[in-house]
Amino acid sequence: MPEPELRIRVGIDIVGVERVARLASEHSASLDTVFTPAELEYCAGKRRRDEHLAARFAAKEAVLKAVGTGLRARMHWTDVEIVRAPSGQPGVLLHGEVAECARRRGIGNIEVSLSHSAGLAVAEAVAVCSEPAERVA
Numbered sequence: 001m002p003e004p005e006l007r008i009r010v011g012i013d014i015v016g017v018e019r020v021a022r023l024a025s026e027h028s029a030s031l032d033t034v035f036t037p038a039e040l041e042y043c044a045g046k047r048r049r050d051e052h053l054a055a056r057f058a059a060k061e062a063v064l065k066a067v068g069t070g071l072r073a074r075m076h077w078t079d080v081e082i083v084r085a086p087s088g089q090p091g092v093l094l095h096g097e098v099a100e101c102a103r104r105r106g107i108g109n110i111e112v113s114l115s116h117s118a119g120l121a122v123a124e125a126v127a128v129c130s131e132p133a134e135r136v137a
Contacts, residue, residue, distance in 0.1 A: 011065025054121035
């Protein structure tokens with residue numbers, strides 16, 4: 001009996017805000033390898049920048065889990081971009097190898113939810129498979 005295809009994939013991640021704050025202060029140049037220019041610009045304008053950065057980092061991890069890959073060769077953190085709709089709702093744009101992997105797995109849409117406080121940031125991603133995954137021989 002063939003294994004049924006997953007129609008929904010879920011990923012979740014939690015990050016300590018201090019971890020991201022330390023990255024930002026001690027290795028600020030590496031922020032460009034983790035966050036897109038638009039993500040950095042958005043967070044720079046926030047009063048609690050590190051919480052917003054941490055939430056986006058958690059969201060990237062959650063998206064990679066929902067896609068079912070984790071960060072692999074040829075994938076970059078910036079291949080997962082957390083954007084903001086005019087309504088304020090967060091969204092996901094995929095680029096590069098992550099976008100290609102999601103396409104091969106039949107993922108048509110990814111929804112994401114973010115939350116953060118003074119110490120922790122959490123994100124959940126739900127990937128909806130709208131097409132059958134490609135079969136690898």
